[in-house]
Every structure is written in structure tokens, then in C-alpha cells.
Amino acid sequence: MLITLFTILLLGGSSTTGLLDFIGDARDEAKVVIADDDRRAEALGNFKTIKKLTESRNKQVKNSAKELSTVLASPELYDADIDKAWFVYFETVENHNAEMLDLRYELQDQITGEEWERIFPAE
Amino acid sequence: MTLLERTTNRERLIRFSSAAAIFVALILSLSGCANNKATPAEIEQQAFDDLRTELREVIDDPSRAAAAVAVVDELEVDLADLRQRIATRKQRVRALNADYYTPRAEFEAYLNQVAQEIRQNRNQVSDTYERFLAAVSADERAAIRKAQTQAMNAAIQSIQSI
Numbered sequence: 336m337l338i339t340l341f342t343i344l345l346l347g348g349s350s351t352t353g354l355l356d357f358i359g360d361a362r363d364e365a366k367v368v369i370a371d372d373d374r375r376a377e378a379l380g381n382f383k384t385i386k387k388l389t390e391s392r393n394k395q396v397k398n399s400a401k402e403l404s405t406v407l408a409s410p411e412l413y414d415a416d417i418d419k420a421w422f423v424y425f426e427t428v429e430n431h432n433a434e435m436l437d438l439r440y441e442l443q444d445q446i447t448g449e450e451w452e453r454i455f456p457a458e
Numbered sequence: 459m460t461l462l463e464r465t466t467n468r469e470r471l472i473r474f475s476s477a478a479a480i481f482v483a484l485i486l487s488l489s490g491c492a493n494n495k496a497t498p499a500e501i502e503q504q505a506f507d508d509l510r511t512e513l514r515e516v517i518d519d520p521s522r523a524a525a526a527v528a529v530v531d532e533l534e535v536d537l538a539d540l541r542q543r544i545a546t547r548k549q550r551v552r553a554l555n556a557d558y559y560t561p562r563a564e565f566e567a568y569l570n571q572v573a574q575e576i577r578q579n580r581n582q583v584s585d586t587y588e589r590f591l592a593a594v595s596a597d598e599r600a601a602i603r604k605a606q607t608q609a610m611n612a613a614i615q616s617i618q619s620i
Contacts, residue, residue, distance in 0.1 A: 336509060336610045337590070337602065339617065340533050344583045347576030348544045348620050354551045354569070407587065408603070410596045414584075421580065425573070432569050439555065440562060448558040457556040458549070 342404045345417075346396075346424055353392060353428070355435040358442075359385035364454045369446060378445040385438050392431040399424035498616045505613035506534050509602075516601045517594065525593035532586055537617065544620055547572055 362382035369375035403420040406412070446454065496504075510527050517523040550568060554560045594602070 336505060336606065336614055337530075337533075337599075339614050340537065341583060341587050341590075343617055343620065344533070344536055344540060345580055347572075347579060348540055354547060354572070355555075357548075357552065358555060408599075412591065417584065425577075429573065436562060436565055436569075439565075443558065451558040452556075455552075455556045458552060 338404050338407050341407055342400055345403060345421060346400060353389065353396075353431055353435070355432060355439065356389045358435065358439055358455075359389055361454050362386070365446070365450075368450050368453045374445050378442055381438055381442050381445065385435065388431070388434055388438070392427065395427045396424065399427060498613075501609055502537075502613045502616060504609035505607070506530060508607045508609055512602055512605045513594070516598050516605075522593045526590060529586055529590045529593065536583070536586075541620055543575070 359382055362379065365378050365382060366375065369378055399420060403417070403424065406416045406420050409416075443451070509530055513526045513530065514523050517526060551565075554565055554568060
């Protein structure tokens, strides 16, 4: 448990979900809300890409977390090994966030403001 | 056996079966209630308590055991803090996304701020881990790793879903 705790704290939280992943969960709402066939097809394609991207990122992050746990559990612990596993993780997160933002703004081009409010209501 | 006796016996059997069914349902319901009572926070608390007990049992030297338990106390606080920060981050990102007109730069600035917080936190966590390594030998760490309780396993699952 301690290794898991240290891994989670070092990674700054979840090893399975990204901050922007929830966008992909709104696909079903988009299907209902977007009336125009062409725009709906484009947007749904985008939602599909978001889901695929999230799944592939989750795999990468799980691998990084596993690697970091292995490093932390090893009898000979070296800072350089922690650094390596940690930076690989951060590179993954930053690249993923940038790609997710690209897709979020592509979606914005495909969806009207009114539709957006219904698909992503303010809490 | 007369018809009246057979009917009476059948009625008794039905009454007994109903009572037994009610009793079983009550037991199941009570055990269900008992299971539902443990919240993720309570399970986590139990897991940390188990971990402290385990450290005290595994580490013979009282001063090293106390140092290791102090690290676990810190971790418990850090984890509660992390849960709170993650909830705030998720809420903020959802709010940014809900606004159709949020400029990309605002999103990027917030995500960079989160990354910065995690980087700063990394050094603190590394220091804590080094203190833990200084207090607990490799053999003791291996012994603790083997002593996973049910509460710890449940807590790990809950923590991994943060």
C-alpha cells in the first residue's frame, strides 16, 4: 500500500483518468442535441477520437505508474530512476492535454453555442 | 391423519416457512446494512490503522517504528489534501469547458498551473519517501508489502480511482 500511496502522490493523483477525459463522455448527449446531420457526423467522429485517445493515454499512464512503483520498490533506489519514470509520465500527460485541447476546440467549431450548453451544462 | 390435522400441519409449515424467510431476510438486510456502513473514508482510515499496526509489529526498534508511523501519518494528511485538490481541479476544468467561449490560453494556463503544483509536490513526496527508507529496512519493507489486509486492498482501489 505504501508504494501505491507514494506513486499516487508523486504522480499528483489518478493514474487512470485525465482532467479533460470527461469531454468524451458527452457523446450520447451530442447525438441527441445536434440536429444537423453533417455537423453531427463530424462531431461524433471527434468524440470517438477523444475516447480512443483517452484509452491509449490510460495505457501509457498505467505503464508509467507501474514503472514508478517498481523503481520505488527496488532495494537499490536511485533518484535518477525516479526522475526518469516521473518525467516520462509528465511528458505523456502534457502531450495528452495538448491533443485533448485540439479536439475540444475542433468540437467547438462543429457545435453551436446553444448546443454546447446542452451537451456540457454548467454545474 | 384426518383432513383437519393435515390442514393444521400445512398451516403450521407455511407459518414456520414465512417466519424463517423473514428471519433470513432480516439477517441479510442487517448484514447488507453493516457492509454499506463502511464509507471509502472509513475503509481508508482502517487501512492506515492496519498499516501503523503492521509497522509497529515488523520494526523492532521503537524509535525507527515511531519515525515510520510518523511518515504514515503525514501520508494520510497528504492524501486527504490531494483528494480535495483533485476535486477542485476537476470542478474548475468542467467550468472552463462549460463556457463555450473560454479562450484556449485560459485552459492552457490552468493546466500549466496544475502541472506546476504537481512538480512542486514531487520534491516534498520524494523527501518523505527518503525518510521512510531511512526508518525501514529492505527486509521490513518486504514484510509490510506481504501484509495486505482487506481494508488496505479496498483503500488501494479507492485511492487509484481518485
